[in-house]
Amino acid sequence: SVEDESLEFCEDTTMILTADLNNVSYEWSTGATTKEITxxxxxxxxxxxxDVNGCSATKTIELEQIDIPRIDTIISDGPSIIVSTSNDGDFEFSLDGFNFQTSSIFEAVEGGLYTIYVQDTSDCGVVAQSFFHLVIPKFFTPNGDSVNDVYEPExxxxxxxxxxxxxxxxGKLLKFGNSNSSSWDGSFQGNQMPEDDYWFVIKADTTQFKGHFSLKR
Structure with a gap:
């Protein structure tokens, strides 16, 4: 008897399909006449x-491709890292290549250089991309209580x-610093600046970061 099949294979690989019957002639939809095709x-x-008596049967094989993940964007959102893929699948995400999670959001991650790994759960391969995670506070409260008193990217x-x-x-420059002094206490020439939105520009080697944040009192 002939049974239809549904099979999966990984992108960029090949699959051997077989008719799985002996002593018959084979006529594949590809034009092949062998027992197996690749x-x-x-x-x-x-x-x-x-078969030799002229009795025929047709076997159908549905072959589905499992796509390798394609990383679209990686962004820092406060202390979180958010990964987006340009294709869909049963993907898992990791910061170390060993511990994977189904969520594409890594929460409460310290600033620094990371390698982001994405893989399909079917073992079709893993893709990796390096990413600099700059933790930029969305607001700070320079009120002297030692909590969030200083605006300091991490x-x-x-x-x-x-x-x-x-x-x-x-557009008035209130603070200019370097590697040794990349923080702001909310003051300018000894005066406390008012509660408002402020803008930052960070040039780090060949990379530039821009954005705004809130000063709350």
């Missing part, structure tokens, strides 16, 4: 099997040369 494209394959120590600039909403 294919590398997903789709529907059929093979017409005919993770810049991996760079050789850092320039750190803070501007108010009118």
């Amino acid at each position: 294919v590398g494209e997903p789709g529907t394959y059929t093979v017409l099997l005919t 993770g810049l120590e991996v760079f050789n040369n850092v320039e750190f600039s803070i501007f108010n909403r009118y």
Whole structure:
């Protein structure tokens, strides 16, 4: 008897399809007349099997491709790292290549240089991409209670040369620092700056980061 099959194979590999019957002639939808064929494209394959008495049966094989993950973007969102893929699948994500999670969001990650790994759960291969995670606070509260008193991006120590600039909403430079001083206490020339939105520009080696944050009192 002939049984239809549904099979899966990994992207960029080949699959051997077999009719699995002896003493018959084979006529595949690809034109092949062998018992087995090697294919590398997903789709529907059929093979017409005919025995010596002229009795025929058709076997259908549905071949589905499992895609290798494609990393689209990796961004820092506060202390979180968010990974997006440009294709869908049963993907898992990791920061070390060993411990994988189904969520594409890594929470409460210290700033620094990381390698992001993404793999399909079917063992079709893993892709990796290096990523610099700059933890940028969305607000700070310089009120002297020792909690979030200083605006200080985290993770810049991996760079050789850092320039750190803070501007108010009118573009006035309030703070300029370097690798040794990339923080702001909320003051300018001894005066406490008002509660407002402020802008930062960080030049770290050949990379530039821009954004805004809130000063809350």
